[in-house]
Amino acid sequence: MNGHKLKPSRWLLRFFRWYCHPDYQEDIEGDLMERFENKVEEKGIKAAKWGIIKDVIQLFRPGIIRSLEGNYQLNQYSMFRNYFKTAYRSMARNSLFTVINVVGLAVSMSVGLLMISFISDLLSYDNFHEKKDRIYRVITTSQNTDRPPVDLASTSVRAGYKIKETISGIEEVTQLRRGFGGDAEVGESKIPLGGLWADNSFLKVFSYPLLQGDPATALLEPYSLVLTEKSAKKLFGKTDVLGEMVKFDDANYIVTGVLQDIPKLSYIKFESLVSFATVEIQMPDSEGDFLGWSTFTENYTYLVLPKNRDLQTLQASLDQLCAAENSALENQKINLSLQPLDQISISNIQANELGHTMDLTAILVLVALTFIVILSAGFNYTNLSIARSLKRSREVGIRKVIGALKRQVMMQFITESVMISLLALVFSFPIFLFLRGQFFSIHPSVAELVYMDLNTGLILRFIALAILIGLMAGFFPALFFSKIKSLQVLKGVSSMHFFGGVNMRKSLIVIQYVFSLIFITTTIIGYSQYKGFLTFDLGFTTENIVNIKLQGNKADILVKKLSELPEVSEISQSRIITSLGMQQTTQIIYNDPNDSSSICKNTVDEHYFPLHKHEFLAGRNFRHRSENAQDSEVIVNELLIKRFGIGDNDPKKAIGEVLTVDGKKAVIVGVVKDFHYQIVQLSIQPFIIRYSANPGGYLNAKIATKDWPATYTSLERAWKEVDNVHQLDVKFYDDQIEQAYSPYAMMVKVIGFLSFLAIFISSIGLFGMVVFTTETRLKEISIRKVLGAGDGNLIFLLSKSFFFLLILSALIALPITYFFFKKVVLINFAYHQSIGLVELLAGFVGVLIIAFLMIGSQTLKAARTNPAQTLSDE
Amino acid sequence: MSKHHLGEFEEIVMLTVAILHDEAYGIAIIEEMENRLGRKVSIGALQTVLRRLEKKGYLNSQFGEATKIRGGKRKRYFFLTMYGKKVLAEVKEQRTNLWNAIPEFILNN
Numbered sequence: 001m002n003g004h005k006l007k008p009s010r011w012l013l014r015f016f017r018w019y020c021h022p023d024y025q026e027d028i029e030g031d032l033m034e035r036f037e038n039k040v041e042e043k044g045i046k047a048a049k050w051g052i053i054k055d056v057i058q059l060f061r062p063g064i065i066r067s068l069e070g071n072y073q074l075n076q077y078s079m080f081r082n083y084f085k086t087a088y089r090s091m092a093r094n095s096l097f098t099v100i101n102v103v104g105l106a107v108s109m110s111v112g113l114l115m116i117s118f119i120s121d122l123l124s125y126d127n128f129h130e131k132k133d134r135i136y137r138v139i140t141t142s143q144n145t146d147r148p149p150v151d152l153a154s155t156s157v158r159a160g161y162k163i164k165e166t167i168s169g170i171e172e173v174t175q176l177r178r179g180f181g182g183d184a185e186v187g188e189s190k191i192p193l194g195g196l197w198a199d200n201s202f203l204k205v206f207s208y209p210l211l212q213g214d215p216a217t218a219l220l221e222p223y224s225l226v227l228t229e230k231s232a233k234k235l236f237g238k239t240d241v242l243g244e245m246v247k248f249d250d251a252n253y254i255v256t257g258v259l260q261d262i263p264k265l266s267y268i269k270f271e272s273l274v275s276f277a278t279v280e281i282q283m284p285d286s287e288g289d290f291l292g293w294s295t296f297t298e299n300y301t302y303l304v305l306p307k308n309r310d311l312q313t314l315q316a317s318l319d320q321l322c323a324a325e326n327s328a329l330e331n332q333k334i335n336l337s338l339q340p341l342d343q344i345s346i347s348n349i350q351a352n353e354l355g356h357t358m359d360l361t362a363i364l365v366l367v368a369l370t371f372i373v374i375l376s377a378g379f380n381y382t383n384l385s386i387a388r389s390l391k392r393s394r395e396v397g398i399r400k401v402i403g404a405l406k407r408q409v410m411m412q413f414i415t416e417s418v419m420i421s422l423l424a425l426v427f428s429f430p431i432f433l434f435l436r437g438q439f440f441s442i443h444p445s446v447a448e449l450v451y452m453d454l455n456t457g458l459i460l461r462f463i464a465l466a467i468l469i470g471l472m473a474g475f476f477p478a479l480f481f482s483k484i485k486s487l488q489v490l491k492g493v494s495s496m497h498f499f500g501g502v503n504m505r506k507s508l509i510v511i512q513y514v515f516s517l518i519f520i521t522t523t524i525i526g527y528s529q530y531k532g533f534l535t536f537d538l539g540f541t542t543e544n545i546v547n548i549k550l551q552g553n554k555a556d557i558l559v560k561k562l563s564e565l566p567e568v569s570e571i572s573q574s575r576i577i578t579s580l581g582m583q584q585t586t587q588i589i590y591n592d593p594n595d596s597s598s599i600c601k602n603t604v605d606e607h608y609f610p611l612h613k614h615e616f617l618a619g620r621n622f623r624h625r626s627e628n629a630q631d632s633e634v635i636v637n638e639l640l641i642k643r644f645g646i647g648d649n650d651p652k653k654a655i656g657e658v659l660t661v662d663g664k665k666a667v668i669v670g671v672v673k674d675f676h677y678q679i680v681q682l683s684i685q686p687f688i689i690r691y692s693a694n695p696g697g698y699l700n701a702k703i704a705t706k707d708w709p710a711t712y713t714s715l716e717r718a719w720k721e722v723d724n725v726h727q728l729d730v731k732f733y734d735d736q737i738e739q740a741y742s743p744y745a746m747m748v749k750v751i752g753f754l755s756f757l758a759i760f761i762s763s764i765g766l767f768g769m770v771v772f773t774t775e776t777r778l779k780e781i782s783i784r785k786v787l788g789a790g791d792g793n794l795i796f797l798l799s800k801s802f803f804f805l806l807i808l809s810a811l812i813a814l815p816i817t818y819f820f821f822k823k824v825v826l827i828n829f830a831y832h833q834s835i836g837l838v839e840l841l842a843g844f845v846g847v848l849i850i851a852f853l854m855i856g857s858q859t860l861k862a863a864r865t866n867p868a869q870t871l872s873d874e
Numbered sequence: 875m876s877k878h879h880l881g882e883f884e885e886i887v888m889l890t891v892a893i894l895h896d897e898a899y900g901i902a903i904i905e906e907m908e909n910r911l912g913r914k915v916s917i918g919a920l921q922t923v924l925r926r927l928e929k930k931g932y933l934n935s936q937f938g939e940a941t942k943i944r945g946g947k948r949k950r951y952f953f954l955t956m957y958g959k960k961v962l963a964e965v966k967e968q969r970t971n972l973w974n975a976i977p978e979f980i981l982n983n
Contacts, residue, residue, distance in 0.1 A: 030947025
């Protein structure tokens, strides 16, 4: 007989032991075994095994099962009740510490909640597509010789066709193209409408449900138009519009479908879809390179792959396709690759995104900053708990003497910290709701990007976060307390090394303050840089100038109407507005025909330079010429002369020289001082300005009054006389500049807010420590006072160690911040403010003042107490 | 009617415990009942009743010595308490009274 086969299975006995009342366990198990052994001899192993299973199941009945509040579990449960009770009592007794902990954790947690709901929303982007796991976007990597490669979200039309034609094993290919738009004419009314061109597979790839129309054919025929519910209402005032006609630029479109409104968490958003067949008809006429391999800025390709499609072989096919097409290109390489749908909303790409995306790095930075703030609140908890160990160690000592294990003491303190953390969650929730509102208002695009609505999953995540924070914050105190030696504590407090944790506490305070100082200094330097951008001397004036977007209207009537207004003192016209990041380029050749260069340009009328007060180094302004006259004059900047070495780099000698601009000869009539054509983080480049009496684009009007609302009304009235379809789009130049730098403003706001929190949290933590220190040293203070120490002496004595910590933090934080800006941030900005001592130290001084007020008030209070009171209460 | 109510199975178990005297532990009781009465008894049913009777005070129990068989587990030996004996006697008397009350001709058919 071999041994182990004769035993009943172990899980069965384990099950029995689990449910059986502990008092009965031994003898019944013995009976079971005996019966099993008997049965093995009588009927064999198999029958015996079945028999014991039957017996164990039949034993599972009320008389045998341990009661639910049975021995061991009752124990655990009552211990937990005890933990809760002691935790509650200790929290109530030390209300100040409880408040500090709960407030700190609640504030930091609210930011954590914000981050969680934000990221949850980003991760649930495009979840409504049925085939979401199998949808991929084709992305383009374009590399020009000598330049770093650029990732683009778009692809060429040609690539889309080629993939469809040559690569097998793809379920669906769809192409879309941005830029459809215009004034939709429905009957008499004209309403602007935008949209995408999309081919017939679009509705098979993406799950945008059609309310009306046939998804199989809606986008098949040329001049088919699919509207969303919302845009149907906008155009027709109703949604039942199948078969209606809409006119864009003399072409008639038929409404072939009405879609349900696009969900907010959809990466692709549009007002309408127009069949791709339309663009196939229109484009080849107007744009010769519609089907070019390197025409990839407007068009997008998405694929649906069959389940289990091997991505590597597909990528190999794409590489093959690219290699064949690239052979025809000079100086450029274009590669295609696939990006899964769920990676689009958070990605590190890319130019030409079709919808809103969030940069992965930005998210990681935000998460890291949030984590630091939460960590800081956790440090407070750790510090204060350990500092209070003096008071609680007796409790731990007695628990241990009675028989508490290390593990149980740890459990107790972890329970306590989780309780505090859950309490903090309750308070953090309203703060979170408030912050959410603020977060939406930080930048208009945020509200378009996410909802951050509450749902069960989110609430569960919140609770999980709170528990996690509780575990993290409570871990070190729990470890500390569990290591306390009961004998020592009970023998007498004085014999213990209570301040064993002192160094750790000090280093936690230093870490807190290092982060706080880095945050605040970063904010201050960032803000001063941002202000610097706004007030930067661009080389021309923007004061009181408003820019009016022409939106396709003829300029002359509007100019005439506006110049009649008393509020408008001067008017000029320009193709683009400089210094905002807009640019147009043109090819320039000077004497050497092989040296051609792509140069930024603007086209303006003769009023532009005087109005913006550009400074001429040589030559003259443009003179008025009629619209049809050949434009043969250009004005350039200093750098352009240097770029081509015109007139030995002397502006005066450059006048009269001839350039070839886009293949036509043009004479330099003036040289202006360099100014910032681009946003100021880019260095000034060579550029030219050409002349046109009607450059299109924008009107620049100088406003003579301070009464902007009235001026706006007059401007609007004048505009309405010219254009009834579009809204007047007028903005102050200064506001537009501010708008151009709004990402920086956003960053400064976010980091500023976090630094406020970090300072707040570390300050209340420091406050708690000061209160604790002065309390424990009250007797010492009294004795010193009796012996003749003055208030000043005592304050110095009590506060010097804290100030030492602050200064130490500053010595770590400030150089880090300085070099971070110097070496990492500001090298990206061609023009920036230098970092002054004031910006560097302002935050530190502020923190120091707050700390001084807290430390000073507490120590002064301690120093002022009557020594007789403290010394007599023995 | 006595205040002590004893179920049929309970009565049998108590009687068997009495029969086995010093050897009344789980398996022995089951085997005795199976032999004498020819009825199948599961450990579950038996153990529940044993514990119930113990709780009522009719039975008492103590552990025996550990042996190598039975997975090294000790046996629990049951025996009647004085109270239990009294209850059994009472039940028997009740039965006898009932039997005696039956008119003789009914059973002699």
